[in-house]
Amino acid sequence: MDEIRRERMEMDRELRRPGERPAAGIGITRRTFLHRSILAGAGGAAAFGWFPLINTLDVSLGATQPGAAATFRVAWISDNHLYPKEVNGRFVDKTVRAVKEVGALNPPVDFLIHGGDLAQLGDPVELDLGAGILKELKVKRYHIPGEHDWYLDMGQKWTALFGQPNWTFDHKGVRFIGLDTVSRGPDYWTAKKMSPKERMGHMATLDGSVAGAWAGVGRDQLEWLQKVLADWPKDKPVVVFSHNPLYEYYPPWNFWVRDWREVQEVLKPYSNVTNIHGHTHQVVYNEIGKMRSIGMLATSWPWPYAPEGVPALTKCMVRVDPGDFYDGVGWSRLTMSAARVDNEYMMWRKDVLADSQVDSGCADNVNQVVHPRVADREWPYYGAYK
Numbered sequence: 489m490d491e492i493r494r495e496r497m498e499m500d501r502e503l504r505r506p507g508e509r510p511a512a513g514i515g516i517t518r519r520t521f522l523h524r525s526i527l528a529g530a531g532g533a534a535a536f537g538w539f540p541l542i543n544t545l546d547v548s549l550g551a552t553q554p555g556a557a558a559t560f561r562v563a564w565i566s567d568n569h570l571y572p573k574e575v576n577g578r579f580v581d582k583t584v585r586a587v588k589e590v591g592a593l594n595p596p597v598d599f600l601i602h603g604g605d606l607a608q609l610g611d612p613v614e615l616d617l618g619a620g621i622l623k624e625l626k627v628k629r630y631h632i633p634g635e636h637d638w639y640l641d642m643g644q645k646w647t648a649l650f651g652q653p654n655w656t657f658d659h660k661g662v663r664f665i666g667l668d669t670v671s672r673g674p675d676y677w678t679a680k681k682m683s684p685k686e687r688m689g690h691m692a693t694l695d696g697s698v699a700g701a702w703a704g705v706g707r708d709q710l711e712w713l714q715k716v717l718a719d720w721p722k723d724k725p726v727v728v729f730s731h732n733p734l735y736e737y738y739p740p741w742n743f744w745v746r747d748w749r750e751v752q753e754v755l756k757p758y759s760n761v762t763n764i765h766g767h768t769h770q771v772v773y774n775e776i777g778k779m780r781s782i783g784m785l786a787t788s789w790p791w792p793y794a795p796e797g798v799p800a801l802t803k804c805m806v807r808v809d810p811g812d813f814y815d816g817v818g819w820s821r822l823t824m825s826a827a828r829v830d831n832e833y834m835m836w837r838k839d840v841l842a843d844s845q846v847d848s849g850c851a852d853n854v855n856q857v858v859h860p861r862v863a864d865r866e867w868p869y870y871g872a873y874k
């Protein structure tokens with residue numbers, strides 16, 4: 489853990505330069521208490537429509553400028569972790585629900601981002617099942633992969649279904665970039681003679697000691713990123729979608745990319761960068777240098793908050809109710825223009841934030857005791873980036 493702290497302080501020195509923040513006028517609006525009081529009063533969730541739509545945290549980025557380009561909407565669904573239907577129908581139901589809710593939006597979204605981890609064990613049956621459900625949505629879709637989609641056949645089935653894992657396009661004054669942060673894991677399987685299933689199995693855990701620091705962008709993709717940004721004005725908005733966070737949130741759970749320094753170096757000249765990521769299965773917001781990051785919800789299950797790390801949580805979250813399949817999960821709607829990004833978490837739960845520290849997830853060590861793992865001391869993460 490000391491090693492992690494040292495690394496984190498180094499990151500702070502490098503990236504949190506005094507006074508440096510994402511473009512002016514950015515703020516986070518928490519409307520939780522408002523929603524909580526609305527929910528407690530007459531009408532309740534019904535006031536929000538035919539499904540219980542709860543905004544737990546609104547992230548309002550940028551100032552609204554007169555004459556700014558028209559706003560448009562984008563939906564994000566990720567982390568469905570589908571098993572074959574007969575093994576786990578609940579995750580299928582939740583994915584179907586998210587797709588229906590996105591489809592019911594009026595006006596419709598301009599496009600959908602699927603942020604990865606569609607499958608649980610990379611099984612072609614799981615990926616086909618997910619692709620079939622998403623096809624019901626009659627909007628343009630863009631996909632980036634998650635580690636659960638990839639490590640059974642090293643992305644063969646996923647790319648056959650969804651194409652190139654990284655891409656870029658411009659839409660209404662915003663440059664969108666999709667990054668593949670999962671396919672470049674260092675080879676932990678050949679020397680140990682693992683079968684593809686065993687290789688995949690090590691990706692399917694939160695505390696993935698054997699797979700090690702697998703998340704990364706990679707040199708070739710970093711060069712590609714630099715190239716696709718080269719002609720973009722430095723102050724115009726860039727939105728980068730990635731499965732993993734592009735900063736170091738909590739390495740022991742692989743909530744980061746190991747080459748975050750290089751990624752930040754490429755993005756540093758741009759003053760209006762938003763990273764939208766999945767993988768952490770929770771409400772999480774952070775700013776590093778001039779880049780802001782918004783973590784997205786899963787449809788499958790919520791991960792606990794990391795016991796330490798960036799950002800330090802300022803608001804505690806009630807641990808989910810294991811008896812409620814829909815607790816602490818959902819999808820996201822992003823309203824964008826060239827000047828502003830608003831994120832609304834469509835969380836399938838009525839009440840999310842806690843009033844007390846007990847069972848809060850605020851690293852109070854009451855409900856979670858995290859032991860250092862052997863792999864923490866052995867990771868190549870502590871050495872040079874490959």
Ligand SMILES: [Fe+2]
Nearest residue numbers: 567605634767
């Ligand atoms: Fe996931």
Ligand SMILES: [Fe+2]
Nearest residue numbers: 605634635767
């Ligand atoms: Fe993931």
